[in-house]
Amino acid sequence: MKKILIKTKNKNYPVFLGNGIFSSINKLITEHKLSNNIFVVVDSNLYKLHKKSIDQFLVNHKGKKSLFIFSPHEVYKSYLSLNRIYEQLIAGGFNRDTLIVAIGGGITGDLAGYAASTFTRGVQLIHVPTTLLAMVDSSIGGKTGINFGSTKNIVGSFYRPGFVLADMNFLKTLPRDEIICGIGExxxxxxxxxxxxxxxxxxxxxxxxxxxxxxxxxxxxxxxxxxxxxxxxxxxxxxxxxxxxxxxxxxxxxxxxxxxxxxxxxxxxxxxxxxxxxxxxxxxxxxxxxxxxxxxxxxxxxxxxxxxxxxxxxxxxxxxxxxxxxxxxxxxxxxxxxxxxxxxxxxxxxxxxxxxxxxxxxxx
Ligand SMILES: NC(=O)c1ccc[n+]([C@@H]2O[C@H](COP(=O)([O-])OP(=O)(O)OC[C@H]3O[C@@H](n4cnc5c(N)ncnc54)[C@H](O)[C@@H]3O)[C@@H](O)[C@H]2O)c1
Incomplete structure (x- = not known):
């Protein structure tokens, strides 16, 4: 597993890159002293394709957990999905001691990241990018956000994750047009x-x-x-x-x-x-x-x-x-x-x- 450190003024965070490293996620959460109360945001397509490994992660996780599944489309990278995340967080009794885990492409990372930066004025966040585009670009650099009306990414924040875990194994199920998107960046x-x-x-x-x-x-x-x-x-x-x-x-x-x-x-x-x-x-x-x-x-x-x-x-x-x-x-x-x-x-x-x-x- 490669480790690339991003050093910013107030916080350094690692980006882990490798094949099959998602299975180490619980260990990495513990090693980085992140919260055991996890709220996992995942897109519905990805969940269908990688249900086994995502369920395994949740089963192996010993703390409080909740899974939020949504349809990954720009139209849903909006306050409507954000409301649903806040509702599920509140209904589940989550508070400031929460770790939001974003598993998916850039839409998931931007939406979940923005939720993490605003819920109770900020909870912990980790990114698990699963598209090529998200691995090379959107999961790096701390920009989060949602679209509003016909304006893209107009509401958002800068918010650093605890770490980024890029497991290239996820890419094996990526359709050709999504590979092209990653190649675009x-x-x-x-x-x-x-x-x-x-x-x-x-x-x-x-x-x-x-x-x-x-x-x-x-x-x-x-x-x-x-x-x-x-x-x-x-x-x-x-x-x-x-x-x-x-x-x-x-x-x-x-x-x-x-x-x-x-x-x-x-x-x-x-x-x-x-x-x-x-x-x-x-x-x-x-x-x-x-x-x-x-x-x-x-x-x-x-x-x-x-x-x-x-x-x-x-x-x-x-x-x-x-x-x-x-x-x-x-x-x-x-x-x-x-x-x-x-x-x-x-x-x-x-x-x-x-x-x-x-x-x-x-x-x-
Ligand atoms: N925050 C930033 O710095 C930043 C930078 C670049 C782009 N972005 C944003 O990222 C978004 C685009 O990201 P994207 O291209 O990853 O789109 P996306 O999140 O919509 O994912 C693309 C598609 O791939 C599917 N998918 C995801 N992982 C998969 C996998 N492993 N196997 C099969 N299918 C999979 C998703 O279900 C979806 O249908 C845009 O909203 C853009 O504005 C943000």
Whole structure:
């Protein structure tokens, strides 16, 4: 089992990565002196697929326990599910001495994490990410949150877990489109890190699809370590550094809203990266050769991500509601090259519309 330590100002927490390590969860809870009163939030699909090991965890757990199962959809990453969690916590007699265990993808982690940060002004939390996307991204860095109306992640908190346990065994049941979603965030990291990592991802894409163990191990560890380092320097997104992690996401979130969440987050990220590359090029930040080089990886997803239709103006309007905007201006994360990232870039509406049209053209 690998251990990657995330060091923040007030608290360090480990991320455990390995195969078959979920069976050690009770031992890790004890070792980390976490509460024995556990409230487990799990998504219904995952529970069906991994019932045996999750039930085993609960049977072996000696303290108080309660299981909350919900349907993992963006629509349910909302105050409605949150209310149900609070109701079950209160009905079960849970108080401040509670450990919420989030087992699932990013939706579960964001929802359960937000519940943990607010119930009795904060109870303990651990993340057990079970999608590739959640392992490389959403379980790391302490952002929690829910959607409200048509605005994504508009209500939330920064909340550190006691630990993160990423067991790659869970990934064996992950459907292909969810693997693509995880690869979407991995491609984002490759743009953020450097050309070497980008080249590695491009030449090992097939192995990633097949979840080939060594490749997967290396890639997940690199992504966690990279995000960990960014979070260590700018945990609360105050210095600006952490904003680089939003590369492609201003477009992606708006597309998710415009598509009424019929497109998955990780797929939207791939299309959003394409739009961000086009905008970077249009603003003369990224040269034509590099644009072609980086697009050559994104277009490989053209058969897996097919938008029936999209309305550019609706996407643009959704972008204007993005919580990262300042003074009513949309702020973009753009790039000069892999590893050379710019934040808070302004762009005219015409250029943004141009980038949406050009960025999405491969996925229609
Ligand atoms: N907090 C953050 O920093 C952060 C970062 C990135 C994304 N996010 C959020 O994460 C969410 C997306 O996360 P996601 O892609 O993991 O989505 P998800 O939680 O919806 O999971 C995707 C699907 O995979 C299924 N699933 C989960 N684990 C499985 C497994 N092992 N085998 C088979 N099926 C499995 C789920 O039931 C679901 O249908 C979005 O809401 C996004 O906003 C948050």
């Amino acid at each position: 991995i491609v984002k990291y490759s743009f953020l890190i450097d050309d070497n990592f980008f080249d590695f991802i491009k030449s090992n894409l097939k192995k990633l699809y097949k979840l080939e163990e060594d490749t997967l191990n290396k890639v997940i560890e690199n992504c966690i370590s990279f995000k960990g380092k960014i979070v260590e320097q700018d945990e609360l997104e105050t210095s600006g550094l952490r904003k680089i992690l939003n590369l492609g996401h201003t477009f992606a979130h708006a597309l998710e809203v415009e598509q009424e969440y019929q497109i998955k987050h990780g797929q939207a990220v791939i299309t959003g990266l394409s739009c961000a590359l086009h905008l970077s090029n249009k603003l003369n930040l990224l040269n034509d050769d590099l644009l072609a080089k980086y697009l050559s990886l994104l277009v490989k997803f053209d058969r897996d991500i097919v938008l029936e239709d999209f309305e550019t103006d609706v996407i643009y309007d959704a972008m204007k509601r993005d919580k990262k905007n300042k003074e009513e201006k949309i702020k973009f994360v753009l790039m000069k090259s892999a590893g050379s990232i710019l934040i808070d870039v302004d762009a005219d509406k015409d250029n943004v519309i141009y980038s949406i049209k050009n960025g999405l053209q491969y996925f229609t």
